[in-house]
Amino acid sequence: MTSPTRPSLRTRLRRSPEAAGLLWVAPWLIGGAVFMFLPMLLSLWYSLTDYPLLKPPAYVGLANYRELGSDDRFWLVVRNTAAYAAVSIPLMTLLSLVLAAMLTPRMQRSAPGFWRTDRPERLALVAVFIPTLVPMVAAAMLWMWLFNARSGLINTALSWVGLRGPSWLEEPGWALPALVITGLWGIGQGVVIYVAALREVPTQLYEAAEIDGMGPVRRWAFVTLPMISPVILFNVITLTIGAVQVFAMPYILFRNERGQKAAGDFYNLYLYDAAFVYQRMGYASAMAWIQLLVVLGLTGLMLWMSRRLVHYRVG
Numbered sequence: 001m002t003s004p005t006r007p008s009l010r011t012r013l014r015r016s017p018e019a020a021g022l023l024w025v026a027p028w029l030i031g032g033a034v035f036m037f038l039p040m041l042l043s044l045w046y047s048l049t050d051y052p053l054l055k056p057p058a059y060v061g062l063a064n065y066r067e068l069g070s071d072d073r074f075w076l077v078v079r080n081t082a083a084y085a086a087v088s089i090p091l092m093t094l095l096s097l098v099l100a101a102m103l104t105p106r107m108q109r110s111a112p113g114f115w116r117t118d119r120p121e122r123l124a125l126v127a128v129f130i131p132t133l134v135p136m137v138a139a140a141m142l143w144m145w146l147f148n149a150r151s152g153l154i155n156t157a158l159s160w161v162g163l164r165g166p167s168w169l170e171e172p173g174w175a176l177p178a179l180v181i182t183g184l185w186g187i188g189q190g191v192v193i194y195v196a197a198l199r200e201v202p203t204q205l206y207e208a209a210e211i212d213g214m215g216p217v218r219r220w221a222f223v224t225l226p227m228i229s230p231v232i233l234f235n236v237i238t239l240t241i242g243a244v245q246v247f248a249m250p251y252i253l254f255r256n257e258r259g260q261k262a263a264g265d266f267y268n269l270y271l272y273d274a275a276f277v278y279q280r281m282g283y284a285s286a287m288a289w290i291q292l293l294v295v296l297g298l299t300g301l302m303l304w305m306s307r308r309l310v311h312y313r314v315g
Helices: 009-015 017-046 063-069 072-102 105-110 121-133 136-146 153-160 172-186 188-199 203-211 216-244 248-254 267-277 281-309
Strands: none
Touching: 017 281, 063 281, 072 172, 072 188, 072 216, 072 267, 121 172, 121 188, 136 153, 136 172, 136 248, 172 248, 188 216, 203 216, 216 281, 248 267, 267 281
């Protein structure tokens, strides 16, 4: 009696879609474990140690977290980062929605006259999206020239209308507005996503709303916004994570400006200094974990609030 031959690996994978799927995602699972989850666990351990980077870590318990509570610079960067997020997120969301509405033919037809545009939609979308492809460092260097108090394009344009432009990168009071303006450079990605969402809103809903006598504003408020609310939630969460983690732009714009030591200081700048300038890897790890918990808390809060504010289409 001959024993049955064992099926080959290819045959077993064909018979088990779950195993085949697991095999396909295995590289990502392994990569995530090695390059994300393992470093996160190491960072959690380092946050409980005094780790001068070039010496072995020494366990200190929650000392790093207690020190953060009395660290004046820590609370300064928390305030600056929170202020940037509170201003930039609503502004970028609003401008992205307005531009998306202007670039969507259906919305143009139902919008007031001053919203309508005769420019080709696709070319306008490309023009809005292209700036997001520019590397952050190159964009920051461009903004340094634009914000130059003496020869920058922004102050030159203001002088044409009789206004005197401020020292954007030198006066502390202008650090936050300057950084918010640079953030608008990247709204093109949100615009493209919103345009795609607006195109998916069923035409029948607008026709029914028009029959009921709804004007453009009411159609936008009671038809458009509810239908694209899941996309708005996604973009707001993405913007929140980006605002909390802002680093490259303020690092390049304000790092060498003597007047911006406080106003141009943000959370990730201090985290970078703690790790690589002061060589306090344990302290920096504690800051990183607090940042992660804040991001998770804000995301969870928005998801909880979305249960009543976000409408998901069924079918």
